[in-house]
Amino acid sequence: MSTPSTRERLAPFRLQRAGVVYAFALILVVFTSAAAGTGRPFYLSALNSANILDQTAQVGILAVFMTICLISGNFDLSIGATGALAAGVTLTVINSGAGVLVALLLGLLTGIAMGLFNGVFVQYVGVNAFIVTLGTMTGIRGLLFILTDGRSIQTTDTGLAELLTGDWPVNLKVWAAVVGLVFVAVGVVSLRRERAGRVTDGQGYWYVIAGALLAAVSVIWFPTYWALSKQVWIFLAIVVIAWAVLKFTVVGRRLYAVGGNVEAARLSGIRVARYKVMPFVLNGLFAALVGILYASRFSAINPQALTGIELTVLAAAILGGTSLFGGAGNVLKSVIGALILFVLANGFGVLNLGANYQDLIKGVVIIGAATIYVLAEKRGGRKKLTASDVPAVTPSASISGPAEASGGPVVTGESDAGARAGSGSAARP
Amino acid sequence: MGEPTTPLNSSPPVEKNPLLAVNGVSKRFPNGTVALRDVDLTIARGSIHGLVGANGAGKSTLFKIIAGAHEPSAGELLWQGEPVDWSTPAAPRAAGVATMYQHIPLVPTLSVLENVFLGEMAGWFRRGRLMAQYDALCERFGYRPDPNALVGDLPIGERQMVAVAQALAAGATLICMDEPTASMARAEVELLFRAVNRLRETEGTSFVFCSHFLDQVLELTDEVSVLRDGRMVFTGPTHELTEERLVDLMVGRKLSAMEHTRMEPVAPEAKPVLEAISLRSPGKVDDVSITVRAGEVIGLAGMLGSGRSEILEAIFGADDRCSGTVRVHGKAVGKRVDQRVRAGLALVPEDRNRQGLVGGWEIWRNTTLPDVQKLSRRKMLPDAEAEYARADQAVADLKVRTPSVTTPVSALSGGNAQKVVFAKWIYGDACAYLLDEPTAGVDVGAKADILELVRGFARAGNAVVIVSSEFEELLAVAQRILVVRGGRIVAERNAKDTDEAELLALSSGLGANELGRTG
Numbered sequence: 028m029s030t031p032s033t034r035e036r037l038a039p040f041r042l043q044r045a046g047v048v049y050a051f052a053l054i055l056v057v058f059t060s061a062a063a064g065t066g067r068p069f070y071l072s073a074l075n076s077a078n079i080l081d082q083t084a085q086v087g088i089l090a091v092f093m094t095i096c097l098i099s100g101n102f103d104l105s106i107g108a109t110g111a112l113a114a115g116v117t118l119t120v121i122n123s124g125a126g127v128l129v130a131l132l133l134g135l136l137t138g139i140a141m142g143l144f145n146g147v148f149v150q151y152v153g154v155n156a157f158i159v160t161l162g163t164m165t166g167i168r169g170l171l172f173i174l175t176d177g178r179s180i181q182t183t184d185t186g187l188a189e190l191l192t193g194d195w196p197v198n199l200k201v202w203a204a205v206v207g208l209v210f211v212a213v214g215v216v217s218l219r220r221e222r223a224g225r226v227t228d229g230q231g232y233w234y235v236i237a238g239a240l241l242a243a244v245s246v247i248w249f250p251t252y253w254a255l256s257k258q259v260w261i262f263l264a265i266v267v268i269a270w271a272v273l274k275f276t277v278v279g280r281r282l283y284a285v286g287g288n289v290e291a292a293r294l295s296g297i298r299v300a301r302y303k304v305m306p307f308v309l310n311g312l313f314a315a316l317v318g319i320l321y322a323s324r325f326s327a328i329n330p331q332a333l334t335g336i337e338l339t340v341l342a343a344a345i346l347g348g349t350s351l352f353g354g355a356g357n358v359l360k361s362v363i364g365a366l367i368l369f370v371l372a373n374g375f376g377v378l379n380l381g382a383n384y385q386d387l388i389k390g391v392v393i394i395g396a397a398t399i400y401v402l403a404e405k406r407g408g409r410k411k412l413t414a415s416d417v418p419a420v421t422p423s424a425s426i427s428g429p430a431e432a433s434g435g436p437v438v439t440g441e442s443d444a445g446a447r448a449g450s451g452s453a454a455r456p
Numbered sequence: 457m458g459e460p461t462t463p464l465n466s467s468p469p470v471e472k473n474p475l476l477a478v479n480g481v482s483k484r485f486p487n488g489t490v491a492l493r494d495v496d497l498t499i500a501r502g503s504i505h506g507l508v509g510a511n512g513a514g515k516s517t518l519f520k521i522i523a524g525a526h527e528p529s530a531g532e533l534l535w536q537g538e539p540v541d542w543s544t545p546a547a548p549r550a551a552g553v554a555t556m557y558q559h560i561p562l563v564p565t566l567s568v569l570e571n572v573f574l575g576e577m578a579g580w581f582r583r584g585r586l587m588a589q590y591d592a593l594c595e596r597f598g599y600r601p602d603p604n605a606l607v608g609d610l611p612i613g614e615r616q617m618v619a620v621a622q623a624l625a626a627g628a629t630l631i632c633m634d635e636p637t638a639s640m641a642r643a644e645v646e647l648l649f650r651a652v653n654r655l656r657e658t659e660g661t662s663f664v665f666c667s668h669f670l671d672q673v674l675e676l677t678d679e680v681s682v683l684r685d686g687r688m689v690f691t692g693p694t695h696e697l698t699e700e701r702l703v704d705l706m707v708g709r710k711l712s713a714m715e716h717t718r719m720e721p722v723a724p725e726a727k728p729v730l731e732a733i734s735l736r737s738p739g740k741v742d743d744v745s746i747t748v749r750a751g752e753v754i755g756l757a758g759m760l761g762s763g764r765s766e767i768l769e770a771i772f773g774a775d776d777r778c779s780g781t782v783r784v785h786g787k788a789v790g791k792r793v794d795q796r797v798r799a800g801l802a803l804v805p806e807d808r809n810r811q812g813l814v815g816g817w818e819i820w821r822n823t824t825l826p827d828v829q830k831l832s833r834r835k836m837l838p839d840a841e842a843e844y845a846r847a848d849q850a851v852a853d854l855k856v857r858t859p860s861v862t863t864p865v866s867a868l869s870g871g872n873a874q875k876v877v878f879a880k881w882i883y884g885d886a887c888a889y890l891l892d893e894p895t896a897g898v899d900v901g902a903k904a905d906i907l908e909l910v911r912g913f914a915r916a917g918n919a920v921v922i923v924s925s926e927f928e929e930l931l932a933v934a935q936r937i938l939v940v941r942g943g944r945i946v947a948e949r950n951a952k953d954t955d956e957a958e959l960l961a962l963s964s965g966l967g968a969n970e971l972g973r974t975g
Contacts, residue, residue: 275837277829288810294803296798297825298792
């Protein structure tokens, strides 16, 4: 129909869309220069960057699924309690002498069961998600107290720790360059599609720029030894899979539809209940995983563990621009939101900037981010096809006019004209 | 015009300064719609004034002007002889006008007592004193709802009484009621009428009573005004009127000469495409059976709240509590919406923004929403190329005016947005279309496009059920018309053998016999 305008091409770069990325970059620059200026070691060293990722991993995993839940139009406060309960179940089973894998499985099943309970209550009984998960947050914690009689559970079995802790180091110089080049290739392909007259959201530029930057930087800068912990790898794998499913599959499309307008989605034949319950189940499952990861570090779980983590996770999702009303959100941005929170924590520690200020700064960052999104929405979101757009409308309409009149497809490729004539004629005899 | 348009001053002026006089009021909306043209209306003290008109005649606009919710574009309002500027809802309220819209603005979580004195709840809530006031108030209009009951628990008729009490408590001398009896049982209607009559007699309160139920208008009112296409075509004493005359006034002569359906009759051998059998849903749909044959367009005629939309929802499976069977091409289909969509049903819902479109999404993603899986590689990965192609096709076929298919639907005008809702269904496998007010809020050009599209559906051998408040439109597009009232099908007519007046009468609950016809 029409090639994208410059405004459309640049849309992904606007503050409203990419603000969290800029904020993250800015914070990294500030800390890096602060570290350099005060004669401390390089802030983004292999050691410290691996550290930051490790610290972010658990909240990052939860942020991915919280984002999915928020996109579907719901809300889950029970993840911290679910994670702790799953860890408690896992350790109890290990202590009873069953194998680590059986224990792990039972722990994860516990999480699924809790998520299913949330989902069924919210979707089929119709209780508000906030209330249901507030209740399960408290109730599940109560179950854990009953299970543990209020004491920590420890295990002397080292199987779990061996399975889930430790590092899988990687030659970052090589791998980052490879990943960068893959990004460039993906970007070039999607840009060529745009050139072919297709309108996309202009993300090709993102891929090319980010990929080239990554490849270049990695060659001159990146270390050959990067000791990423196992949970970071799990985290990265989850992020990539979740992002791809949301972006490229029918499931993702329908999830956004259900969150964006549940009634329109239902009347379009989408099985809404599935898309409402599934995020809760995923949330339960991965909260359990996070709980077990947490417990594997200490070979122990305290019944108060992970209390309040759901609020950190929500903060990450909000920083990433996820709508609390459903239908909008991006797991990558939520993960960057999580990274911001942990870079702040890490930076204040490493640079010795006075840990007392940390939470205040975090609070300011959260409200600041939300303010930027709201203001940008107010300015940019209210665009109707009026005034300033009219000049843009008229030329394109006049271009497509003759083509319409002649009954032919406009620019959109004669390739499938035959197939269309078939489907079109059924509707318009 | 055949009927003599009664001059307004033919009814003898009862008093020099009537309570409310609307003089030459016009209303033109920013989008160019002219809702009222040079309308006069005079409400005498202590009178019950009926206001009738077909859907879209301008009744609501006139109500809103009196209530201060709209400003008139021209003309003036006189309150007890004095010109007034009612540009905010507070001004008429302070003067003593209470307006009750169809939706009763009470707080359902508060008690009757608290609702009645809602306007006075500044300062301390002095229960004893208010209770005394409440009793006095109830004494005045002869009915006493339980003051401690929560308004949300009351039946609709009693809520209406609470609203009247609230208006009286605020000192109203003119109470305007828009369709107060729409959802009322007969006993409740009588309750309301008794209260209205009593207030009029004992205190001289005036009422404006706006209703689709012409029999009730004739029963209750002293004077009736008729609006048609934004003009006041008649004002006169009720006792001179009959139901036939009222219907004629509402419809106007031009419409009886209206061209009938341009639809070819259905071939006698055409097979049923869609069969709905004994659909029932508590409080909404009462034993409705509809059979639509290939190439047939069935119109559902009914007033607002008659259950016509609910019938479409029941057929589509969107009403979870509905029982009954739906068959497509003779095969029974499951109860859920997704099953019915797969069987070939398509619904264009009444409220396109709430039910039809994902507002933040572009045209292309909305267009392919029901069909995205079929346009996907391996049924899993949506193929943006194919989706753009389909959206481009839809934009061209349906003449959607938009710069590109990536425009968000929230930026489209009503008519263009409605075309996108149609686009969702026309390229898939739908064979039975359920259309709920498809031309509501759509400009004239788009309306013609949409009606032609509907005829196209039928000519291609599909089944269509269409609901419209504009009976003229039903007559122009349907072969058969079913009249709906109270969730039931109360009459069936061939479009060729009926006219707007008869449909209006049937929908309003007047017997066909009274119009000299036989059912």
